[in-house]
Amino acid sequence: MKIGDxxxxxxxxxxxxxxxxxxxxxxxxxxVNDGLEMMAVECRIIEDDITADxxxxxxNELCEITMVVDQASYTVSPKVIExxxxxxxxxxxxxxxxxxxxxxxxxxxxxxxxxxxxxxxRMFYVTRDMDIVLYPYPDTAGTLYLxxxxxxxxxxxxxxxxxxxxxxxxxxxxxxDYLLYRAYxxxxxxxxxxxxxxxxxxxxxxxxxxxxxxxxxxxxxxxVVQPEDVYL
Numbered sequence: 537m538k539i540g541d542x543x544x545x546x547x548x549x550x551x552x553x554x555x556x557x558x559x560x561x562x563x564x565x566x567x568v569n570d571g572l573e574m575m576a577v578e579c580r581i582i583e584d585d586i587t588a589d590x591x592x593x594x595x596n597e598l599c600e601i602t603m604v605v606d607q608a609s610y611t612v613s614p615k616v617i618e619x620x621x622x623x624x625x626x627x628x629x630x631x632x633x634x635x636x637x638x639x640x641x642x643x644x645x646x647x648x649x650x651x652x653x654x655x656x657x658r659m660f661y662v663t664r665d666m667d668i669v670l671y672p673y674p675d676t677a678g679t680l681y682l683x684x685x686x687x688x689x690x691x692x693x694x695x696x697x698x699x700x701x702x703x704x705x706x707x708x709x710x711x712x713d714y715l716l717y718r719a720y721x722x723x724x725x726x727x728x729x730x731x732x733x734x735x736x737x738x739x740x741x742x743x744x745x746x747x748x749x750x751x752x753x754x755x756x757x758x759x760v761v762q763p764e765d766v767y768l
Contacts, residue, residue, distance in 0.1 A: 537708040540697030542568060546715040558727050559719055561694055571714035571740075572688045572703065577617060579747040581703055585683040590615045591690065601668070601680035606654060608673045610680065612666055619662050621683035626656065626676045635660055635670070643671055710743035 537545075543564045552558045576582050589595035596613035603610075603624065612619070623632040633656075640661045643650055653672035657680075660670050668680070688702050701708055713736045720733035 537701055537705060538697065539565070539568060539692050539699050539701060542701065542708060542711065542715070543697065545709075545712055546719065549712065549716060550719055558724070559722065563722070564715060564719070565692055565694065567715045567718040568711070569688070569691050570718070571711050572701075574714070575703065575707065575711065575744065575747070576685075576687050578744050579751065580617065580685045581707060581747065581751075582686050582688065583620075583684070584686050585621075585681065587689070589613070598686070599682045599684060601682065603657075603670075603674050603678040603680045605675060605677055606673050608651070608671070609663075609667050609669045612668060612682065612684070613686075614666075615687045615689060616666055616682075616684045617687060618685040619666070619668060619682055620685060622660055622668065623681045624657050624674075624678060625681065626674075626678040628676075629678070632681060637661065638671075640669075647671065707743075707747065710740065710747070713737075713740040713743065 543561060546564055546567075547553055547557070547559075550559065585599055587598050588600040590598045590613035592613075596615075597610075598613045598615065601610045601612065603626075619637075621634070621637070623634050625632045635657050636659045638659045638661050640663075643659065643661060647653070650671050651673075654675045655672040656676065657670040657672060657674055660668050662668055668682070670680075690696065690699070690702070692699065701711075703711075717733050717736035717740055719727065720729040720736065722728060
């Protein structure tokens with residue numbers, strides 16, 4: 537479903553099909569953006585391992601980080617909610633190698649003085665500021681490929697009504713309830729309806745809980761056997 541299709545769906549359910557509209561398109565797009573961000577944060581539904589940067593005017597590295605000799609710490613895009621995996625590709629190589637995620641306290645306990653070690657990175661940990669720190673420090677330049685959970689990359693406006701929603705199709709109608717919840721909160725004689733707002737808020741919150749349970753079931757059903765960590 538495209539952004540414009542979701543706006544149209546909301547208008548139909550709001551019985552707001554004729555201009556002049558009770559809800560401006562920019563208002564409904566604000567609700568779309570807020571709802572997408574809430575779903576992304578609460579349910580972790582946008583997973584990415586291929587997008588190089590975050591499309592900002594001054595782009596921040598997202599899933600592809602330039603790895604520098606003797607530099608352990610790297611800042612990723614603020615769009616990243618969680619880093620769930622990483623692979624290293626050294627310059628001159630065609631092989632990406634998976635590196636393990638550790639806690640810093642475990643690294644300190646297991647490899648005291650690890651900060652003085654330089655070699656091919658084998659492990660990493662993530663700071664509270666969402667920086668990724670490598671161990672050992674890289675002795676060769678290259679690229680760090682991240683597998684992340686992230687926010688939407690775009691704040692959608694009226695110029696992007698033909699853009700596809702950045703979430704799976706099964707979640708599109710659930711997002712509609714968020715739009716209706718926010719729309720019925722608009723303080724105007726013809727729009728304000730706290731009872732309908734509360735009903736759609738409850739439906740949306742129920743959808744979020746369903747999605748979270750689906751994510752848990754999926755994680756629990758994943759096969760323990762993993763493919764080779766190194767691939768071309």
